[in-house]
Each structure stands twice: as structure tokens, then as C-alpha cells.
Amino acid sequence: MSASFPPGAPRRAVVVEVGLRDGLQAEQLILPTATKLDLARRLIAAGVRHLELTSFVSPRAVPQLADAEELLARLGRPEGVEITALVPNAKGAERALRAGVDGMVVFLSASESHNRKNLNRPIARSLEDVAEVARLGAAAGVPVHAALSVAFGCPFEGEVPVAAVVAIAQRLAELGIRRLSLGDTTGMATPPLVRERVRALREALPELELALHFHNTRGIGLVNAWVGLELGIERFESSIGGLGGCPFAAGATGNVCTEDLVYLLHESGIDTGIDLEALISVARDVERLLGRPLPGQVMKAGPRLKLHPLDAVATARG
Amino acid sequence: MSASFPPGAPRRAVVVEVGLRDGLQAEQLILPTATKLDLARRLIAAGVRHLELTSFVSPRAVPQLADAEELLARLGRPEGVEITALVPNAKGAERALRAGVDGMVVFLSASESHNRKNLNRPIARSLEDVAEVARLGAAAGVPVHAALSVAFGCPFEGEVPVAAVVAIAQRLAELGIRRLSLGDTTGMATPPLVRERVRALREALPELELALHFHNTRGIGLVNAWVGLELGIERFESSIGGLGGCPFAAGATGNVCTEDLVYLLHESGIDTGIDLEALISVARDVERLLGRPLPGQVMKAGPRLKLHPLDAVATARG
Numbered sequence: 001m002s003a004s005f006p007p008g009a010p011r012r013a014v015v016v017e018v019g020l021r022d023g024l025q026a027e028q029l030i031l032p033t034a035t036k037l038d039l040a041r042r043l044i045a046a047g048v049r050h051l052e053l054t055s056f057v058s059p060r061a062v063p064q065l066a067d068a069e070e071l072l073a074r075l076g077r078p079e080g081v082e083i084t085a086l087v088p089n090a091k092g093a094e095r096a097l098r099a100g101v102d103g104m105v106v107f108l109s110a111s112e113s114h115n116r117k118n119l120n121r122p123i124a125r126s127l128e129d130v131a132e133v134a135r136l137g138a139a140a141g142v143p144v145h146a147a148l149s150v151a152f153g154c155p156f157e158g159e160v161p162v163a164a165v166v167a168i169a170q171r172l173a174e175l176g177i178r179r180l181s182l183g184d185t186t187g188m189a190t191p192p193l194v195r196e197r198v199r200a201l202r203e204a205l206p207e208l209e210l211a212l213h214f215h216n217t218r219g220i221g222l223v224n225a226w227v228g229l230e231l232g233i234e235r236f237e238s239s240i241g242g243l244g245g246c247p248f249a250a251g252a253t254g255n256v257c258t259e260d261l262v263y264l265l266h267e268s269g270i271d272t273g274i275d276l277e278a279l280i281s282v283a284r285d286v287e288r289l290l291g292r293p294l295p296g297q298v299m300k301a302g303p304r305l306k307l308h309p310l311d312a313v314a315t316a317r318g
Numbered sequence: 319m320s321a322s323f324p325p326g327a328p329r330r331a332v333v334v335e336v337g338l339r340d341g342l343q344a345e346q347l348i349l350p351t352a353t354k355l356d357l358a359r360r361l362i363a364a365g366v367r368h369l370e371l372t373s374f375v376s377p378r379a380v381p382q383l384a385d386a387e388e389l390l391a392r393l394g395r396p397e398g399v400e401i402t403a404l405v406p407n408a409k410g411a412e413r414a415l416r417a418g419v420d421g422m423v424v425f426l427s428a429s430e431s432h433n434r435k436n437l438n439r440p441i442a443r444s445l446e447d448v449a450e451v452a453r454l455g456a457a458a459g460v461p462v463h464a465a466l467s468v469a470f471g472c473p474f475e476g477e478v479p480v481a482a483v484v485a486i487a488q489r490l491a492e493l494g495i496r497r498l499s500l501g502d503t504t505g506m507a508t509p510p511l512v513r514e515r516v517r518a519l520r521e522a523l524p525e526l527e528l529a530l531h532f533h534n535t536r537g538i539g540l541v542n543a544w545v546g547l548e549l550g551i552e553r554f555e556s557s558i559g560g561l562g563g564c565p566f567a568a569g570a571t572g573n574v575c576t577e578d579l580v581y582l583l584h585e586s587g588i589d590t591g592i593d594l595e596a597l598i599s600v601a602r603d604v605e606r607l608l609g610r611p612l613p614g615q616v617m618k619a620g621p622r623l624k625l626h627p628l629d630a631v632a633t634a635r636g
Contacts, residue, residue: 005509005510005513006509006545006548113628116628117628153622153623155625155626156625156626156627156628157625158623158625159623186619187615187619188622190582190585190586190622191323191324191544191582191585191586192323192585192586192587195323216615217615217619218578218581218615218616218619218622219540219575219578219581219582219614219615219616220540220578220581220582220585222537222538222540222541223540223541223544223582226509226541226544226545227324227544230324246619248619248626249618249619249620250618251611251618252615252618252619253615253618257537260536260537260538263536263537263538264508264509264537264538264541267508267509267510267538268508268509268510269510293569296537297505297534297535297536297537297570297571298536298537300535300567300568300569300570300571301504301505301535301536301564301566301567301570302567304471304506304508304536305471305476305477307473307474307475307476308473308474308566309474310431310435310474
């Protein structure tokens with residue numbers, strides 16, 4: 001198709017690969033730094049220009065990402081690539097700034113229960129942490145972005161009022177945050193909620209750049225992304241192969257899969273700058289590394305026009 | 319939500335359960351008739367009102383569905399439920415009419431290669447078979463519907479021109495067919511192709527009722543369904559648990575999953591008359607019966623507002 005579809009969608013979308021951070025932190029297996037480095041380089045070679053690479057949280061809490069400094073040092077600062085890392089507080093920010101990142105991502109939750117569970121403090125206290133990180137970032141000239149967990153629903157509290165999301169976003173904007181990612185942490189986003197939240201945030205904070213981070217836990221992650229596209233959202237976070245599970249349901253899917261998202265975008269005439277075949281190759285290797293099937297679909301079926309010989313397949317029968 | 323979303327979508331959608339036909343015919347395991355009967359009854363108890371129950375093809379070709387007559391006889395004609403079966407030709411139609419069905423579904427492919435592979439004859443010859451079935455249906459007062467395979471792309475030929483789809487649909491309409499299902503046999507449908515084909519068919523054949531039958535082989539089955547909803551399509555075919563694989567790729571998904579589709583519809587304010595919890599319960603039992611994980615997501619994660627106790631889950635970390 002020469003024209004992008006749906007109407008209102010951007011001609012080009014930014015795909016932020018979060019697998020090495022959000023995917024790997026949910027995996028039992030701890031990958032060696034050299035393996036992560038190889039994956040990061042291959043993702044970049046495939047055209048990925050935005051990598052959420054690691055997290056400067058406590059190595060005790062997240063041993064999978066304990067090599068944050070080493071990984072950043074060895075990867076360097078590839079030309080034209082935005083490398084970000086999660087930072088929970090000032091201590092994490094100091095580590096991230098020393099390690100050299102293009103952006104720091106602060107994170108908190110839209111519900112008190114999830115924030116306490118995840119960060120062991122109330123939202124108000126997390127906003128103070130954000131303020132400290134924002135000051136450190138500003139002093140160092142490094143942008144600070146924010147990720148809001150359970151922005152579409154909380155596994156402990158249920159519905160999360162849109163007003164709570166807007167109130168936190170307003171406070172974040174006051175602290176100097178210019179980009180906010182809405183996280184669908186346990187797959188509770190739905191098309192009406194995506195529309196409601198994007199509209200409310202745009203009305204309250206027209207200058208705030210929005211990113212969407214969906215999970216496919218209930219099978220509709222890419223439908224939600226599609227609704228985001230219809231609203232003109234240009235930035236989506238996803239994980240190679242769909243890496244990373246859901247802590248709430250054994251066997252359930254977590255992050256939306258990068259190749260499947262890129263496939264949808266390209267087939268809809270929306271450019272990403274990414275080579276889908278190269279991405280599929282990385283996804284298949286990640287699956288081999290982990291030794292279990294990943295949820296990605298395109299990596300199993302191949303691109304759309306991969307043809308089959310007539311004599312290779314049993315009759316399909318209607 | 320009180321209003322349906324997206325704009326243009328129907329307030330109510332028809333979900334046609336095809337798992338017992340299209341799902342089971344792709345499975346190695348042959349389920350006993352009593353088990354199929356139990357599943358059919360439980361699907362009906364869950365509110366399913368449209369079942370593509372079985373197929374009157376050769377029992378040698380599809381041993382999984384060799385019990386078509388017995389299954390129909392034992393199920394009877396449940397009040398308010400539309401029971402359909404696939405029929406390949408006049409012989410199949412005679413069997414289906416004797417067994418007592420509410421509708422017969424003829425099937426053929428939009429590409430010559432797939433039609434020859436699947437039905438061992440050219441499309442022109444299949445259209446003659448359709449004509450015979452249409453005559454038998456008309457004489458018996460039983461509606462004849464059509465299903466068009468590879469309507470969005472062919473695994474042997476690649477792109478299928480929209481003109482080919484429209485030409486076959488026109489011929490079907492001349493033969494008295496009033497309802498056509500567009501089958502995405504190997505998961506090659508994309509949003510632009512859905513829009514293109516639905517628009518072209520509506521323009522050429524405004525009286526023809528369209529149904530959409532997507533596969534999730536490349537992860538975007540429900541996005542395509544969403545695009546269909548936006549176009550006002552009211553009838554979707556899906557398979558409980560996502561039953562039925564893809565003959566072209568080991569481990570790849572086939573039919574869109576009924577519970578996930580129903581979840582999307584309900585969350586978008588579109589009624590189906592189906593009880594999602596009851597549907598999930600059936601899907602989980604189908605998974606147990608087959609002894610392997612099915613692709614359905616909602617069956618693993620549960621409904622959206624299923625809450626979790628705060629102390630039951632490990633920290634999620636951002």
C-alpha cells in the first residue's frame with residue numbers, strides 16, 4: 001500500500017525495543033552480558049533506533065539486569081540510536097548518568113496498591129523520587145522520561161480512574177517530564193480506555209508526548225496499538241519475540257511482540273525503518289537462547305508473502 | 319462502556335463458533351462424538367447461537383469429522399441456534415439435508431492453486447458444484463452460504479487480486495448465495511486488504527451479507543476483526559481456544575480465538591449474547607482434552623477485572 005492506514009495514523013512510527021529490559025527482567029534465565037550485547041547490536045543492525053536497554057534498580061531485586069553498567073560501557077553510544085534505561089531514584093540516576101545513557105526513564109504506578117507493591121512507597125513519595133531524578137537529569141543535560149504502570153487498570157484495585165492518570169501526568173509535567181509512556185502492565189487496556197486516556201491527556205497536557213506500551217495478556221495488545229495509531233500516536237514500546245511473561249498468570253503473554261507490531265505497521269503503510277526479516281532472525285535466536293516458545297507469531301509463520309510449494313502441504317479442507 | 323466503539327461498529331455482533339469443524343479437522347486427535355456433543359451443548363449454554371458444527375466431506379479425507387450424521391442426530395435442533403455444516407458437493411449436500419442442518423456452507427478458494435490443492439479441481443468446476451448444492455438447498459428450503467478460502471492471499475500464489483474475489487462472489491450471488499464468509503486461510507489478511515475487499519464487495523454486491531473469518535497466524539487476526547467492525551461488519555467466525563493450527567507453519571496459530579474475540583467485542587460495548595466466563599471454561603476444557611496449550615489468551619489470564627491479592631505476586635519492577 002502506498003498510503004498509510006488508518007486515516008489519522010502517522011506515516012512513520014517509532015518502535016521502542018524494551019525486550020532487553022522489560023523482557024529479560026521477567027525471565028528466570030540470566031543472560032550473559034556478551035549475549036545481551038550481541039542481541040542489542042543485532043537489533044540496531046536490523047534498524048531499531050530506540051532501545052530501552054536496562055534498568056538501574058537494585059541488582060539484588062533484579063539480578064537479570066545487574067550488568068547495567070557493563071552492558072552500557074561495552075555497547076557504547078551507537079550513532080543515531082537512543083539508548084534509555086530505567087531509574088527508580090536518585091541513586092539509580094547517578095549510576096545511569098555515570099554509565100552514559102541518552103535518556104533516563106522514571107517509573108511509577110497509576111494505582112497506590114501497585115506503586116506500593118512495585119516500589120514500596122506511596123505515589124506521592126515516588127513523585128519526590130521523580131523530582132530528584134529530574135533535577136539530576138536537567139543538571140547533566142540528559143532527558144528524563146516517565147513510564148506509568150497500570151495506566152489502564154490495576155490487578156489489585158481493578159479500574160484506574162482516568163483522573164488519576166491525568167493528575168500524575170500533570171505532576172510529572174510540572175517536574176519537567178516531556179514524554180510519558182502509558183504502561184498496560186497486566187493487559188487490562190481496551191480500545192475505549194485507550195481512546196479515553198489519550199484524549200484526556202492530550203486535552204490536559206497538549207505538549208506532553210505520549211507513548212503506548214501494551215501487553216497482549218488478553219489477546220488484544222495490537223488492537224489497542226491500532227486504536228493508538230488511529231489517534232495519531234507515533235511511539236510504541238514492544239519486546240522482541242514477545243519476550244517477558246506476565247507475573248499474574250502462568251503461560252500468559254506479556255509485552256506486545258516487536259516483530260508482530262512492525263509487521264502490522266509495515267503492512268498498513270507505516271514506516272519504522274526496521275528490517276522485518278532481520279528482526280525475525282533475532283526473535284528466533286532469542287527463542288533458542290531461552291529454550292522455550294515465545295509468543296511472537298510472525299517469527300513462526302514468516303512474512304506474509306513467504307510462499308509454499310504446492311506439494312509440501314497436506315490438504316487444508318475448507 | 320455504554321456506547322459501542324469504534325464509530326460505525328454494530329451494537330451487536332454475531333460470533334460463529336467454528337472450532338468443532340475448522341478447529342478439530344486440523345487436530346491429530348479425533349474426539350469421540352459424545353465429547354463433541356458435550357462441547358456443542360456447553361457452547362450453546364454459554365450463549366453461542368451460531369455453530370459451524372461439522373463437515374460432510376469424505377470421512378477418509380477428514381476422519382476427525384466422520385461422525386457428522388451422528389453428531390447432528392444427537393444434538394438435534396436446539397431452539398434459536400443456527401447449526402451449519404460444510405458441504406463440498408451434491409453428495410455432501412444430500413447427506414447434510416438428510417441429517418438436518420439449518421444452513422449448508424459451500425466452500426471454494428479465491429486462487430486456482432489453493433482450490434486445486436484443497437478441492438482437486440479448478441474454481442470453475444467448484445462453482446458448478448456450488449450450483450448443484452444451491453439447487454438442492456433451494457428445493458429443500460435450506461439456505462446455502464459460501465466460504466471463500468485464501469480471500470486475502472494465497473500461500474502458493476501470493477497476492478490474490480480483489481477482482482478475483484469479486485468475480486467469484488458475483489458468480490456465487492448469481493447462484494443464489496446470500497451470505498459470503500471471507501476466509502483468511504493462512505493469516506495473510508491485513509487492515510488495508512480487509513478494507514479494500516469489504517468495500518469492493520459492497521460496491522459490487524450491496525445485497526450480499528459478509529462474514530469475516532480471520533486467522534491469527536501473524537498476530538493481527540483481531541486487528542483485522544477490528545477493522546471489519548469499523549466497516550460495520552456484524553458477523554465473525556472464530557474458534558474456541560483458538561483451536562486448529564496452521565498447516566504451513568509448525569507452532570503457528572490458526573483461527574482467531576472465540577473468547578479473545580468476545581472479550582474484545584464486550585469491552586468495546588458490542589453485545590454478543592455470550593457469557594465470557596462460561597466460554598473460558600469450555601476453552602480450558604478443550605485445552606485439557608487436547609493435552610497441549612491452545613493459543614487463547616483470555617483463557618489463561620481470565621477476564622479483565624479478575625483481581626489478585628497484594629501478597630500473591632512477586633514484585634513486577636517497572
